[in-house]
Amino acid sequence: AKWKIWSEKDVKRTMKKRGSNSHKGTFGTGLLVAGTDEMPGSAMLAGLGAMKIGIGKLVIATTPYAASIIATRLPEATYLHDGLNKLAVGTFPDGIRAMAIGPGLTDEKLIDQVLENVWEKEIPLVIDAGALGKREFAPRKAPIIITPHPGEFSRLTGLSVKEIEANRLEISSQFALQKNVIVVLKGANTVIAFPNGTGFINRTGNAALAKGGSGDTLTGMILGLICSESDITSAIANAVYLHGLCADELVKEQNERSIVAGNITNVLGRVMNRLITD
Amino acid sequence: AKWKIWSEKDVKRTMKKRGSNSHKGTFGTGLLVAGTDEMPGSAMLAGLGAMKIGIGKLVIATTPYAASIIATRLPEATYLHDGLNKLAVGTFPDGIRAMAIGPGLTDEKLIDQVLENVWEKEIPLVIDAGALGKREFAPRKAPIIITPHPGEFSRLTGLSVKEIEANRLEISSQFALQKNVIVVLKGANTVIAFPNGTGFINRTGNAALAKGGSGDTLTGMILGLICSESDITSAIANAVYLHGLCADELVKEQNERSIVAGNITNVLGRVMNRLITD
Amino acid sequence: AKWKIWSEKDVKRTMKKRGSNSHKGTFGTGLLVAGTDEMPGSAMLAGLGAMKIGIGKLVIATTPYAASIIATRLPEATYLHDGLNKLAVGTFPDGIRAMAIGPGLTDEKLIDQVLENVWEKEIPLVIDAGALGKREFAPRKAPIIITPHPGEFSRLTGLSVKEIEANRLEISSQFALQKNVIVVLKGANTVIAFPNGTGFINRTGNAALAKGGSGDTLTGMILGLICSESDITSAIANAVYLHGLCADELVKEQNERSIVAGNITNVLGRVMNRLITD
Amino acid sequence: AKWKIWSEKDVKRTMKKRGSNSHKGTFGTGLLVAGTDEMPGSAMLAGLGAMKIGIGKLVIATTPYAASIIATRLPEATYLHDGLNKLAVGTFPDGIRAMAIGPGLTDEKLIDQVLENVWEKEIPLVIDAGALGKREFAPRKAPIIITPHPGEFSRLTGLSVKEIEANRLEISSQFALQKNVIVVLKGANTVIAFPNGTGFINRTGNAALAKGGSGDTLTGMILGLICSESDITSAIANAVYLHGLCADELVKEQNERSIVAGNITNVLGRVMNRLITD
Numbered sequence A, B, C, D: 001a002k003w004k005i006w007s008e009k010d011v012k013r014t015m016k017k018r019g020s021n022s023h024k025g026t027f028g029t030g031l032l033v034a035g036t037d038e039m040p041g042s043a044m045l046a047g048l049g050a051m052k053i054g055i056g057k058l059v060i061a062t063t064p065y066a067a068s069i070i071a072t073r074l075p076e077a078t079y080l081h082d083g084l085n086k087l088a089v090g091t092f093p094d095g096i097r098a099m100a101i102g103p104g105l106t107d108e109k110l111i112d113q114v115l116e117n118v119w120e121k122e123i124p125l126v127i128d129a130g131a132l133g134k135r136e137f138a139p140r141k142a143p144i145i146i147t148p149h150p151g152e153f154s155r156l157t158g159l160s161v162k163e164i165e166a167n168r169l170e171i172s173s174q175f176a177l178q179k180n181v182i183v184v185l186k187g188a189n190t191v192i193a194f195p196n197g198t199g200f201i202n203r204t205g206n207a208a209l210a211k212g213g214s215g216d217t218l219t220g221m222i223l224g225l226i227c228s229e230s231d232i233t234s235a236i237a238n239a240v241y242l243h244g245l246c247a248d249e250l251v252k253e254q255n256e257r258s259i260v261a262g263n264i265t266n267v268l269g270r271v272m273n274r275l276i277t278d
């Protein structure tokens, strides 16, 4: 079938116990290009998403101001100061397995410059938020994953939010096919559409996520699983599933109104422990 | 009756489960103008109040120094650096549903300039602390909410604290009527007086709140509920009720002497989960 | 009798439930002059000590660099930037009930200048750490409390640590009498000696406190109780007692080696709740 | 026998309850030379490792930028700003019992200069990460401890990671003998080889540690125990054992993927309390 609900069974099937001899290299190094002085938190939330879901190493390309805010809560990451500018002029850290760009960013010219410089690299690219302005997706070997909320997808497609919300599956799948990108259309029942015409629907999550920052955490979780798991399709689906499952776990103890994106990664380890058991 | 004790029944009646299809836009964007380099914490406490009570998005207009302190604990907010100055010269972010101004501010000239620029905007205004100097309230369409403690109300009314405390209901109601503002007169048994002559009395809370910062948290909670709930009257009453209820929850585990304002929002989700059940 | 062991009974006798109509003014404003760029943490620990034991308001006079580190964990305080310099040239905030000076400070000339400027003020002075260099204590109305560890007391008295430790009661009492100061000689079984020849011995606490920072927390707790309780003698004794009791509480869950000064104020509320019951 | 598995019995035998009269001097002062602006977190993790395992006092030589990030979570330490440069030109704090250098450092010239300046000092030296470039170890009185992961040990020995991993015991022991250094070869079943030909194998720990930052925490734990315990051999073995035991404790509640190095020191006190009982 074209569409499938990604369920707990699928998570258990695709996420196994780690090899006892693994080391941080095993789980890959991710590059997160995110955060500006007035939106530093988005890079922290994405960074927490990646590190709390199992990435081996994380480099956060951001401003020195934002990095000083992030590092207090994410001492396990390393930082590329003025990263957006450095990447825009062509510098690129070694050994990066996947890259995410966009949370907390606003300078479209610089973003386009960075994307141009990395386009030929054979690493998956997660494109979110500030990097989801109207753009063409030239063909490239490694996969592109876009993570728009309906507003951003409206900008990308030119369709109204109303039209999109009335036909989420069809429109995502069409875009994925035409542009050869993986589309993660966020919102209740997030849709994941692949360029081969198949897709998943996610049933986890609730209105506790209806607050600034939730999407940034998801972007980091997707980057983290792409780096640390072998199959990119299940990596993306599991990140979306676990992101929502954390929200379902949190509302047991906190009212949906009170949950903030930073709480998500606090329960991620507990939630994964129940699912990944063998 | 003119006066009514706002009770648990009222909270349950007016705060319902969220729609499953809601998104961060549903719960509004608040603008918090607060915090200076020597009083950065007040903006953090108000920001936590707004985000932990359910606001959709929060923009904090403050100094870059204060924002770097706040963002470590509030990565879910975004920041308008040198916000007070920018607002004073007329810049104003899009899509703001309500604004709060005053916690941690001291520059009365700049504050007056900002209030003048926003007076015609049809958004509720919460005026607290540093913005509660002696002022006139010109008529405007959207509601004004002032949140003075007795000392600030004495400054506003010219009456002594002793006179005010001896006649809290009458004096608040009169001020509300004359100035056409909603008065939240803080202190044990906080009084909420509306311009239509009605009012609520709050019975929750205790002396654990008798410490610097408690009022800043309340201001954020009021901003948060005004943005995320439909009815402004119950939004204010519920914010005051929940603020006190958190203090009552906290003294079960910590002595009243040891509670600090930052603890309030840590138990807000637990407390709301008991009340908002259907 | 000259000497008395300060016990749980004494704490219960002297620390009562707060009046329901109290407000932050009731519990006083403390001024904490502490912290430099290379020793910012001492001011944070003392600040946490004062605010978590019940002070009404706290002003921390420190460097802008240190204040930015402190305020993230202590948003409820306000800050006087370059406070040591400002106080040294005579500026002094209004409404201060008591002052503590010394944790994390090194510039003896500036400290002496500040002490000279405040000497005539009728507010208790807690003198610790960097302010405990060799000095004379000119007569003044309000009490002086010094909080040396044996090393600092050796500097003050000219006696060796060995001599001091062999005769803690006698030497502290003599110093208190001669200099008309309250001496808190720290170490296992802390001694509190008053200028009237009486004194207390504290039996709470353990070797978990044998780590940098413990004394800074105590200084803040003493400042906090002097501001928020009526009787200075029991305020000092209770602060020392509760400081040690927190260490006894912590070792139930954490090995003595793993406790750090910042943990002390995390259990202070729980410990006080057991003692202050009526 | 040459090799021995370091077990719980050994930990209990060598780690005893503290003397009730101990004070912070008893447990030594450590100097941690670590952290740069783009890798500030490694110094925080090492600092937490040292202070949460029982060091008396800790001085962290790092950049002012990194120190402001670290001090928020480690107010109990003091800081030597621009420490690497100051130590490179010969300044050295008094009363240091042991030093660790390398986490988060990159400037090999400066590191070599510092090592040269301290080589004659009779204090144990823990050399890790950035300080583990190819180097000779001139003879010196006090012990040298190197803590390479296989990649760093390959750089030091010129052997491939594959060769090292195929013969971890033999190669570590040979290096220890030839260079007269204590080798802690990290990875599953960490090997500790001493210059006298003996060695320990550690069986605690799991793949939760396969993430950036875990090694930095270990380096701090080794520095902490060398300062606070009498015997350096058991100090190193116990640090490695406890580091892994914390990871085994953490996976009970959190999936191995979700654990970050900062979590290790959160359970260290609980874990030690079970072992150190008399």
Ligand SMILES: Nc1ncnc2c1ncn2[C@@H]1O[C@H](COP(=O)(O)O)[C@@H](O)[C@H]1O
Pocket (backbone or CB within 6 Å): A149, A186, A187, A188, A189, A190, A204, A205, A206, A207, A208, A209, A210, A211, A212, A213, A214, A215, A216, A218, A243, B019, B020, B021, B022, B023, B024
């Ligand atoms: N009502 C809802 N139910 C389930 N998930 C939601 C809801 N509202 C928002 N989300 C999720 O929260 C995140 C919002 O992303 P963003 O708008 O980029 O912050 C996405 O993962 C959404 O799927």
Ligand SMILES: Nc1ncnc2c1ncn2[C@@H]1O[C@H](COP(=O)(O)O)[C@@H](O)[C@H]1O
Pocket (backbone or CB within 6 Å): B149, B186, B187, B188, B189, B190, B204, B205, B206, B207, B208, B209, B210, B211, B212, B213, B214, B215, B216, B218, B243, C019, C020, C021, C022, C023, C024
């Ligand atoms: N004794 C008390 N009982 C109940 N609420 C109090 C008490 N003291 C202070 N508060 C509350 O704490 C906050 C103080 O506001 P502010 O003075 O602006 O920090 C207000 O919400 C007061 O109603």
Ligand SMILES: Nc1ncnc2c1ncn2[C@@H]1O[C@H](COP(=O)(O)O)[C@@H](O)[C@H]1O
Pocket (backbone or CB within 6 Å): C149, C186, C187, C188, C189, C190, C204, C205, C206, C207, C208, C209, C210, C211, C212, C213, C214, C215, C216, C218, C243, D019, D020, D021, D022, D023, D024
């Ligand atoms: N072995 C110990 N038993 C009880 N209290 C201690 C012990 N070691 C240190 N302390 C306390 O820890 C604090 C150390 O102060 P300072 O040396 O200024 O950091 C004082 O309150 C001491 O009384």
Ligand SMILES: Nc1ncnc2c1ncn2[C@@H]1O[C@H](COP(=O)(O)O)[C@@H](O)[C@H]1O
Pocket (backbone or CB within 6 Å): A019, A020, A021, A022, A023, A024, D149, D186, D187, D188, D189, D190, D204, D205, D206, D207, D208, D209, D210, D211, D212, D213, D214, D215, D216, D218, D243
């Ligand atoms: N699979 C594993 N099992 C046990 N310990 C591990 C494993 N992977 C990494 N470690 C430990 O984690 C730390 C990694 O050090 P570093 O590579 O310097 O961050 C060392 O203490 C390793 O022994």
Ligand SMILES: [Mg+2]
Pocket (backbone or CB within 6 Å): A129, A149, A215, A216
């Ligand atoms: Mg987003």
Ligand SMILES: [Mg+2]
Pocket (backbone or CB within 6 Å): B129, B149, B215, B216
């Ligand atoms: Mg106030």
Ligand SMILES: [Mg+2]
Pocket (backbone or CB within 6 Å): C129, C149, C215, C216
């Ligand atoms: Mg001290």
Ligand SMILES: [Mg+2]
Pocket (backbone or CB within 6 Å): D129, D149, D215, D216
């Ligand atoms: Mg390492």
